[in-house]
Amino acid sequence: MSSPPANSIQQEPEKVAPAADDSISKADIAPEDSGEIFHQAEYRALGWIRAGVILIKLCFATGVLAIPSAFSTIGYAPGIILLVCWGSLTTYYAYIMYAFRMRYPGVHNIADAAGLMGGRIAREIAGALFLLTWVVGVTQVDRPAAAPQEGPYDLGVVAVGSPTFVPGFVAAINLFAAYGSTPTFMPVIAEMKAPRAFTKSLFSSQLFLAVCYISFAVVVYVYCGQYVASPSLASAGGLLEKIAYGISIPGFIMTSTLWVHLAAKFLLVRVLRNSVHLQDHSFTHWAVWL
Secondary structure, three states, X not given: OOOOXXXXXXXXXXXXXXXXXXXXXXXXXXXXXXXXXXXXXXXXXXXXXXXXHHHHHHHOOHHHHHHHHHHHHHOHHHHHHXXXXXXXXXXXHHHHHHHHHHHOOOOOOHHHXXXXXXXXXXXXXXXXXXXXXXXXXXXXXXXXXXXOOOOOOOOOOOOOOOOOHHHHHHHHHHHHHOOOOHHXXXXXXXXXXXXXXXXXXXXXXXXXXXXXXXXXXXXXXXXXXXXXXXXXXHOOOHHHHHHHHHHHHHHHHHXXXXXXXXXXXXXXXXXXXXXXXXXXXXXXXXXXXX
């Protein structure tokens, strides 16, 4: 079964019941568009709050562990400025993705968008890159684990560092990587009950991320200085390091699961697009998904 053209829009509003924790106004619910990949409610069950939580988890992963060490290279003042600038840039980029997808509802992921703009070759390259990309106790210790354990020592906390080009560039890239999951946002839009509400998810999640990143990085760096470890969970050392890893590992597993799920969903849509098996619980559907 083939999907109707993307520009075939029915005038009757989409009948969607908001979840208990989500407030969706009538303005957020777009007219039902036959260009959408998914139509059944079970495949479009996300309200804006739950979507925002997913956006946070997609970004808040191992990248955050390198932020304090980046601060030790360039200083906390440039580090904070870079975090705000990178966050603003990637938020704007994500908004452009949202606007693009609202104009072309049949777009499910970055590869689809690349295909619309650059043709089949661009779509294949973007799809390959997408798949490849996706398969604090320091305040409680006398001194960081990497610092001299006897005698006086200097944390070496600086507001503005003076690194050479390569270390400074690497530090800036590590800060950018903290927001590096933005390309995965488009499939999340495809699973929202009201895609127009994505802006609420985007701005709230990015603001939350920025606050978390800055507060986490400043606290760890101020208490550890030049002795901050990378990943930063090892900065405290001893029992607190083990506790930190024990708490964070389940979160890393959850993030990895989300990344793998997105890659698998990308392949499912790619194989079964324009087929009745994409949304029907048929043998073919489950065989391809598994």
